[in-house]
Amino acid sequence: MSESGARLDPVHNDSAHDDSAHDDSAHDDSAHHDSGGLNPGARVILFVHAHPDDETVGTGATLAHYAARSDAHVTVVTCTLGEEGEVRVPQLAQLAADQADQLGGYRYWEYRQATAALGVTDTHFLGGVGRWRDSGMMGLPTNDHPRAFWGADVDTAAADLVSIMRERRPEVLVTYDPNGFYGHPDHIQAHRVAMSGAELAADPAWRPELGAAHEIRKIYWTTLPRSVLADQFDAFAGATDNPFEGVESVEDLPFGAPDEEVDALIAGGPDAAERKRAAMRAYPTQVAPGDWLDVLGEQLGPQSLAEEHYRLVKGERGTADGPNGWESDLLS
Ligand SMILES: CC(=O)N[C@H]1[C@@H](O[C@@H]2[C@H](O)[C@H](O)[C@@H](O)[C@H](O)[C@H]2O)O[C@H](CO)[C@@H](O)[C@@H]1O
Numbered sequence: 001m002s003e004s005g006a007r008l009d010p011v012h013n014d015s016a017h018d019d020s021a022h023d024d025s026a027h028d029d030s031a032h033h034d035s036g037g038l039n040p041g042a043r044v045i046l047f048v049h050a051h052p053d054d055e056t057v058g059t060g061a062t063l064a065h066y067a068a069r070s071d072a073h074v075t076v077v078t079c080t081l082g083e084e085g086e087v088r089v090p091q092l093a094q095l096a097a098d099q100a101d102q103l104g105g106y107r108y109w110e111y112r113q114a115t116a117a118l119g120v121t122d123t124h125f126l127g128g129v130g131r132w133r134d135s136g137m138m139g140l141p142t143n144d145h146p147r148a149f150w151g152a153d154v155d156t157a158a159a160d161l162v163s164i165m166r167e168r169r170p171e172v173l174v175t176y177d178p179n180g181f182y183g184h185p186d187h188i189q190a191h192r193v194a195m196s197g198a199e200l201a202a203d204p205a206w207r208p209e210l211g212a213a214h215e216i217r218k219i220y221w222t223t224l225p226r227s228v229l230a231d232q233f234d235a236f237a238g239a240t241d242n243p244f245e246g247v248e249s250v251e252d253l254p255f256g257a258p259d260e261e262v263d264a265l266i267a268g269g270p271d272a273a274e275r276k277r278a279a280m281r282a283y284p285t286q287v288a289p290g291d292w293l294d295v296l297g298e299q300l301g302p303q304s305l306a307e308e309h310y311r312l313v314k315g316e317r318g319t320a321d322g323p324n325g326w327e328s329d330l331l332s
């Protein structure tokens, strides 16, 4: 700890991270679950993600938006610690899996800072912290690690999710599409486990000891309209860190959907955008200063950080009061 008593952030070199900001009581690091600060009658939205930072990069504004709503409750389940990730900043490079192999633990603490910045306190790691390991990119030998999430038996992994679903009894589940949005094995597996969990949780004959059966009313998959992708494609053309380097057209990307296949837009507003921005800064190992994700808000305007899109795959579409006839509330 520095003289000021605040733990210095080795990357941003400030005391932005203050452990006293954390409410440790609600973070549930075991495989068993406390109340997570759930107020009786609150309407629960459950998010299932693959790695620390996906909750922020993919759904951070939505998390902040609903965490701020007095009638709603956000629960986040993350399936791995991101042990096999790259390290985007030299100061922490030796944490990598092929060196000290400490990146998972570090990303755990990045995740705590990020979810706190979003106002989310009900967080879980599937099966408990460290149960499943980041599988690495598709086709790598790390996919065969004995604890790699990609090699998990889906129903075994889903059992831990079912107990959370039957405990929190969410109205809405948010996860990825069958391709895991962009084809990463842990994202594909997170989709499979989430969808299997939703089905099993609703079956009263399946593992009744895990709680009373619960049917989730609506299920959404994260998505990105091609129109937004096209704006990003144009905005980053020629940029130093261009995520679309070498791509001819947005049509060639393994993700993105025609606008007409999108069902909901959560436009979180300035507070949600700022919270998402702060949460992204909590992940220096994944989003370094100057990276495209770090400058996204500058390139496309802060509102771009606050807008997240979803496809409804189970349940009735709610009030179409958003742009393009999209829903503006996942709970509608
Ligand atoms: C957003 C996301 O899911 N990131 C994953 C992904 O990270 C990629 C990986 O490090 C790859 O080597 C890089 O070239 C690419 O830019 C990264 O997005 O895969 C990691 C390993 O499984 C995972 O830890 C990370 O969270």
Ligand SMILES: [Zn+2]
Binding pocket: 050, 051, 054, 184, 187
């Ligand atoms: Zn991921």
